[in-house]
Amino acid sequence: MEPITRIQSRTVVMPSTNIDTDQIMPARFLTTTTRAGIAKHLFADWRYDRDGNPIADFVLNQPEAIGCQVLVAGRNIGCGSSREHAPWGLYDFGFRAVISSEIADIFKNNSLKNGLLPIVVDETTLEWLLANPGALVTIDLERCTLTLPTGAVVQFPIESFARVCLLNGVDETGYLLSQNDAISQFEKHRA
Amino acid sequence: MPSTLFEKIWAAHQVVPETLDTPAVLYVDLHLTHEVTTPQAFTMLRERGLQVRRPDLTFATMDHSTPTDADQLFGRVPIKLVSAAKQIEQFDKNCKEFGIELLDVMHADRGIVHIIGPELGLTQPGKTIVCGDSHTSTHGAFGALAFGIGTTEVGQVLATQCLLQRKAKSLAVNVEGALPAGVAAKDLILAIIRTLGVSGGTGSVIEYRGSTIRALSMDERMTVCNMSIEAGARAGLVAPDETTFAYLKGRAHAPAGAAWDQAIARWRTLVSDPGAVFDREIHIDATQLKPMITYGTHPGMSVAIDEPIPNLLNDPVFQKSIDYMGLTPGQQMLGQKIDVVFVGSCTNARLSDLRAAAQVMQGRHVAPGVTCLIVPGSQAIKREAEREGLDKIFIAAGAEWRESGCSMCLGMNGDLVPRGAYCVSTSNRNFEGRQGIGSRTLLASPALAAASAIAGCVADPRALNA
Numbered sequence: 001m002e003p004i005t006r007i008q009s010r011t012v013v014m015p016s017t018n019i020d021t022d023q024i025m026p027a028r029f030l031t032t033t034t035r036a037g038i039a040k041h042l043f044a045d046w047r048y049d050r051d052g053n054p055i056a057d058f059v060l061n062q063p064e065a066i067g068c069q070v071l072v073a074g075r076n077i078g079c080g081s082s083r084e085h086a087p088w089g090l091y092d093f094g095f096r097a098v099i100s101s102e103i104a105d106i107f108k109n110n111s112l113k114n115g116l117l118p119i120v121v122d123e124t125t126l127e128w129l130l131a132n133p134g135a136l137v138t139i140d141l142e143r144c145t146l147t148l149p150t151g152a153v154v155q156f157p158i159e160s161f162a163r164v165c166l167l168n169g170v171d172e173t174g175y176l177l178s179q180n181d182a183i184s185q186f187e188k189h190r191a
Numbered sequence: 192m193p194s195t196l197f198e199k200i201w202a203a204h205q206v207v208p209e210t211l212d213t214p215a216v217l218y219v220d221l222h223l224t225h226e227v228t229t230p231q232a233f234t235m236l237r238e239r240g241l242q243v244r245r246p247d248l249t250f251a252t253m254d255h256s257t258p259t260d261a262d263q264l265f266g267r268v269p270i271k272l273v274s275a276a277k278q279i280e281q282f283d284k285n286c287k288e289f290g291i292e293l294l295d296v297m298h299a300d301r302g303i304v305h306i307i308g309p310e311l312g313l314t315q316p317g318k319t320i321v322c323g324d325s326h327t328s329t330h331g332a333f334g335a336l337a338f339g340i341g342t343t344e345v346g347q348v349l350a351t352q353c354l355l356q357r358k359a360k361s362l363a364v365n366v367e368g369a370l371p372a373g374v375a376a377k378d379l380i381l382a383i384i385r386t387l388g389v390s391g392g393t394g395s396v397i398e399y400r401g402s403t404i405r406a407l408s409m410d411e412r413m414t415v416c417n418m419s420i421e422a423g424a425r426a427g428l429v430a431p432d433e434t435t436f437a438y439l440k441g442r443a444h445a446p447a448g449a450a451w452d453q454a455i456a457r458w459r460t461l462v463s464d465p466g467a468v469f470d471r472e473i474h475i476d477a478t479q480l481k482p483m484i485t486y487g488t489h490p491g492m493s494v495a496i497d498e499p500i501p502n503l504l505n506d507p508v509f510q511k512s513i514d515y516m517g518l519t520p521g522q523q524m525l526g527q528k529i530d531v532v533f534v535g536s537c538t539n540a541r542l543s544d545l546r547a548a549a550q551v552m553q554g555r556h557v558a559p560g561v562t563c564l565i566v567p568g569s570q571a572i573k574r575e576a577e578r579e580g581l582d583k584i585f586i587a588a589g590a591e592w593r594e595s596g597c598s599m600c601l602g603m604n605g606d607l608v609p610r611g612a613y614c615v616s617t618s619n620r621n622f623e624g625r626q627g628i629g630s631r632t633l634l635a636s637p638a639l640a641a642a643s644a645i646a647g648c649v650a651d652p653r654a655l656n657a
Contacts, residue, residue, distance in 0.1 A: 015507075016508060016511070017508050018389055018390070020489070020620075020622045022601075022622040022623070022624065022625050023622065023623060026624055026628075027601040027603045027625070028602065028603060030227050030228075030255075030256075030603060031227070031256055031275050031277070031278045032230075032278075033230035033277065033281045034230070034231065034234070035231055045623065045624045045628055074508070075390070076389060076390040076393075076423070079390065079423060079489075080325065080420075080421075080620060081324075081325050081620075082323060082324055082325040082340060082341055083227075083341075084228070084231075084323075084343060087341075102390050102393060104390070104393060105393055105423070105425050106325060106339055106340070106341060106420075106425075109340075109341060109344070110341035110343065110344075113341065113344070114343070159214065159357060160211060160212050160213075161212060161214055161355065164212075171343075172347070173239075173343075173346065173347050173350065173351075175213075175355070176347050176350070176351045176355060177241075177350065177351060179206065179207060179216050179351070179353065180351070182206050182207050183206055183216070183218070183244075183351060183352065183353055186218055187218075
């Protein structure tokens, strides 16, 4: 995984609330056994028409979306299915952070494990972001701050261990494996 | 200090306690796996040269992408969906390579992962249970701490039998009073989700408590716990009691003999102590509940069967949802024309659910133009239903009787609701396109679904059963 310290990007805005993982990655694409090329299915049913042509007014099909690393979404993004294919798709598309006022638990967990920052902000900040698509924002993971073009600096919470892993570009599996002795001890104690 | 049930299970599984800097290392007693959310986890194991630490605590089945058509399932004809066939084949290889017991397509005990766990007695009070599937919350009905995880975490559990977890908050949902006649567990959980909202449980483990919950059968408790995730909760729990023990006794993997008595003694301690403090509590009066049905595109958008769809047109999200559904604010759901009925899924495909549907359909016929699919939750349930003659009732009524699996709940296996069609479904999610591109899902109980299949429109099962 690439280390993340700072992200500076324009935002893509999807104001819908409760964007579930079935929208982010419809179930028919889950028969894949790899992660390769998954971005092409991202938001497939909002992004393409019946014939598979891009729907021009969908935000991800607009030229402004190209190269954007920050997705701003209405409250409670990522609800529903635990499919990790949802954050894989967002990451593969180029996103490195998702901002909302609430982010569903499993999606948040899955995102943290894939270099996609789930950033929870207060309703007022979210309202501003929703009202200003394309705003140039800066996310500083060292300081846990989101800086808006107005100069406003917003602190965001992030699980401390996941943050360290993201800053250093290491995954958590190595840490869990290093707990082998404690795990063996626990198993022995219970047996 | 008095503890909640959740705190007791949590404390008993901490390999390394949580600190400010690090989450707890939490031990997993049972890891359930299926074909959809594991392939990339096995790839990770191979890339790192890792083994499965505890194949004896890992069980595998195939349910999501498996056909419900017998000829395809049992290999008499090729599986139509090529990608699904490949995924099934890959899972078979992975389980063999890593020494995991797999209930494959030919196995008599195969079924939906959250249905066979309890059926086989693998699901037990006090266990920590995970699976790469959000409806793992179902197993909480037994007083197990059970929750869905992503594929990276599946890999972590395969390799270490542990997960990194921050302790969740606790939320008590207290339900008191007798459920009125004709009101099902599904109606109760839909009402709870409407009260909590679809993110009301975020960050929390719910404990369902109160006289109503105590009076529920295990099947009903599973329906309630199953949909905890639809309120955003990480897990749902019901403290084990005599109902739980009676269900588990004699099951294949349940303790037997002296071990059974010891287990019962241990399980009896798995209750929230008097005076235990929850981070939040809500109260529901069960006596006021009615059959429920959803009208929108998330499970919180529901009405009682005699209640009109609300008018929230100044809310653009509501507007978008209602447009997608092709419904009108102020409209009654009762009488809304439908095209498909699906009785199935980890929410409502157990024997009692099939009985409820059969009771309504007996001696009646599915309305012209309506397709009705009945998909049992497991092969064992299918056999039992056939022994009782339920299959004959369904077939005589003009419904389709299929092999077990997730089927039309998410349509991964090709069982799909056509574009624009209305489906009364006993499953758990009414998201846009969940049952097929452009599908319009109305979530309800098995009885309501069956009554609607007969009427050809949304119907009140209490009227047909009277």
